[in-house]
Amino acid sequence: AYVESESEANTLIVTLEDEKSGVLFDLLYTIYRDYPIITRSVKVKNLGQENVNLEKVASMQIDFSQRDFDVISLPGAHVNERHLERQKLGYGIQTFGSIRGTSSHQMNPFVALVDSNTDEFNGAAYGFALVYSGNHAFEIEKDQLDQVRLLVGINSYNFNWQLPAGESFQTPEVLMTYTNNGLNAMSKAFHNIIRDRITRSKYKYKERPILVNNWEATYFDFDEDKLKPIVDEAKELGIEMFVLDDGWFGHRDDDNSSLGDWNVYKKKFPQGLKHFADYVHSKDLKFGIWFEPEMISMDSELYRNHPEYLMQVPGRQPSPSRNQYILDMTRKDVRDDIVDQVSTIIADNDIDYVKWDMNRN
DSSP states (O other), X not given: XXXXXXXXXXXXXXXXXXXXXXXXXXXXXXXXXXXXXXXXXXXXXXXXXXXXXXXOOEEEEEEEESOOEEXXXXXXXXXXXXXXXXXXXXXXXXXXXXXXXXXXXXXXXXXXXXXXXXXXXXBOEEEEEEOOSSOEEEEEEEOTTOEEEEEEEEOOTTOOEEEOTTOEEEOOOEEEEEESBHHHHHHHHHHHHHHHHTOOOTTTTSOOOOEEESHHHHTTOOOHHHHHHHHHHHHHHTOOEEEEOSOSBTTOSSTTBOTXXXXXXXXXXTTOHHHHHHHHHHTTOEEEEEEOTTEEOSBSHHHHHOGGGBOOOTTSOOOOBTTBEEBOTTSHHHHHHHHHHHHHHHHHTTOOEEEEOOOOO
């Protein structure tokens, strides 16, 4: 979260120190003036002489005494997201999380602790949303004394961050809110802060265009001539944007090749992608395009030239999913290559919109 003026929020920093290791923990509490929101995060500073391995570091912890809560979570699936699941919080430790590499449709990075009589417009609700798109965990424990502890942060599964001496690690923020006016008031609090002070795009207050995407119409089987009638009909229907989906690059006629080769497939666009983009714009439609930049196919020029870019355990076969592999985004040369390729396509072809996919999670 951010502010547009210093008067919007105040931040309290509580510093804890482990004297033996020289590691400091800054607990950050930011309180907004005009939103019923407190953000929580932790900054770990290694002021010692040796490297430290962080194997678990949460963004927040909160404790409740003598509370009989229901817990609300938002599980789901692809194109079937955010089912509201409500259950009585029992004894022991319960975790709501994801280890899929993303926050995921399967488990949204959110929970609420509510009284048993809380409904949409009445009752107490404590809401917690982690502003993070990777592996996460919401760990809730209720002990024998009816004390409830909630711990929220990066999932510790396979997490190991080496923190060299003199450096720091900042955890993602948790948005926390409380209301005694039910779930609707909690939802509004999250909507407002996310729209106003999480989203940074210049488009955040603009209406989204009505668009048509060619994927379900053509899948990989298309060329410029086959796409033009879709654009023409979109114009007649008053649609405002055409989005060109997967299959426009490399030599991609199915999902077995070309991820990582972000250059125009000449067989499908013999006059270049700009020629087709100009056609879309001539119909007064905006033009969007599909990318999945963090992925790589073994059948690609990128892999043939740079097999070391593929993320894998040394000495072991990499694991495919959806016939694709993941690039090692920890490498600067990998990040630079992605930026160069994607930036060139966007700059050279008058792209108005990017559909950035993430299919392997």
